[in-house]
Amino acid sequence: MSAPFAKGPAAPADLPRDEAPAPAPGPGPLDEAAVRAMVDSEQGWIDRRIFWDPQVYALEMERTFARCWIFVAHDSQIPEVGDFLTTYVGEDAVIVARARDRQVHAFINSCSHRGNRVCFAEAGSARRFTCNFHGWSYALDGSLSGVTAEELYKDNPTFDRSKLGLHKARVESHGGMHFACFDPEAPSLADYLGEFRWYLDVLLDNDEGGIEFVDGNIKSRLKCNWKFPAEDFVGDAYHATWTHSSALQALFGNIPTMKADRSFQVNANGHGWDFGLDFISNAATLCEPEIVEYLRENEVRFAERLGKMRSRMVGSLSSATVFPNLSFLAGHNTFRTWNPKGPAETELHTWVFLNRNAPDSLKEKYRRGVMLTFSPAGIFEMDDGENFEHCTASNAGVVTRRRKLHTGLGLGSEVEHPELKGNVHRNQVNEANHRAFYQRWTDLMTAPNWADVPVR
């Protein structure tokens, strides 16, 4: 075949040479080797294709969201029998409800008959969920409880009520946080969280009453790949003083310094937390002195419960992600999930929490403080969305996609620590947790079965 165009002049020899690793492959077939080649978690190179390619996204839905434990509700959101909320596991709509057995159940929000949604409210209290189409109704545990004119199905050989309930998830909880999982082969939630449970207890168990969620949440749509915000929270302390410079200047007139020798990144099974040992810095940005006073007054009690080291994390400069899409900020007391809506769109759900036994007046302080800082209208968060969207959009360019992204900050920073669990790296300004997050992502994306997924 002849070339359609005459060959142009050879490139001058003095053009800058490409020092980056070999160009990433184009959108070829997505086999295990191709996925493996997208992430180099040893050296810290990420193929931009993982933020753009619809094939990668489709595999993510199958191999991460449909197989992992996904946070769906805190106990305090649905305290009474009949209380429910609707949310998502990946792109699958789910209902989370407290049934007559007082247990929390989660099931797919889609009728077994034609597939219509059976619940349209985002929260409330119900006796059952009834489909608008033909009136089939489902109990609070998802089982089929009523069929309109059921005599029509008399002697029908394939109609079996017991098999026509809504598709149920496994539900397990830690510290009142309920997670759903649609894979019967997945390990228990305890094993899935692994050593990260010890860290989660910094927030969930620093007080004997545990935590509760403030009523309601804020939902917003970002035109970004879900992994950009998830990786941002898993360990991007590096961006904090630059991206959020305007908010820090507005509130305090200066930029805080993060101490390399007094801060860490820790991770386990792809879940990660970067934190300082400053106890208070995140909480202080809420600009509510009563919150800082509460933490100071309880500093000794936290230490009795958690040990000195973990107690320093209760309100410190930090951020964290539970793989794949539950993020939180200690001190700010916000949990959030990044719900995928296609390769380039994410729905953010934001909640506020606090210790159940904290003074009532603190609930109002936390609610307003998070609103001012880390919500879509928050003076910190509004600069984040801008970054996430443009990191995603730039990958539309085929030439742009040929260069991998550098995620190598803090290579070689791993340390043995006498107290801290999991994989520990010194200095929270680091990308060790990014690399661990993407290692876990690669493990899951390339493993046909959970048995093939290593403990990290």
Add this chain to the structure above:
Amino acid sequence: MSDAGKSGAALAAGVDRDLVFEIEQFLYREARLLDEERYDEWLATMAPDVHYWMPGIQARYRADKADLISRTRMAYFDDDLDYLTKRVERAKQTTAWAEDPPTRHFHMVSNIEVEATEIPDEWVVHSLVLNLRHRNEAEEQTLTARRQDLVRRDETGALKLARRLIRLQQTVLQAKNMNAFL
């Protein structure tokens, strides 16, 4: 502040056309101050005890007894003058990356109704606001909301915003952020 039982004549009582005109101009000018990022002048239109509230909106069933909006739920804004000032202070920083290049704001205010209250110098004002935000090359976001304000004439004779309830139409904000005042 329900309209129930009020006739048009009663609504108009104590509200003459000059006052309606003055309040309309007050709201239009406020919209232009926001479009032109004249935030200090905008803050100066607020009463010292202003409450500026944009609650989160939930989709709940009609039979649900829970309030449609609630002060104890999460909100986009539930601000006093101190909080509003902090937000403006951030927007004015040269490192407010989401504002540089500037967001091109467009506030359109309409359907203005003025109601008298028990207090001679305070009026309930209903309005609709349409806000368009354009950014960078092709970003375009639309926000629509119903507003219920309490407008007060202060001791100097100037109109001030004393309360604002902004009922957003979206339950899921269709935007990466809310870097706009409505």
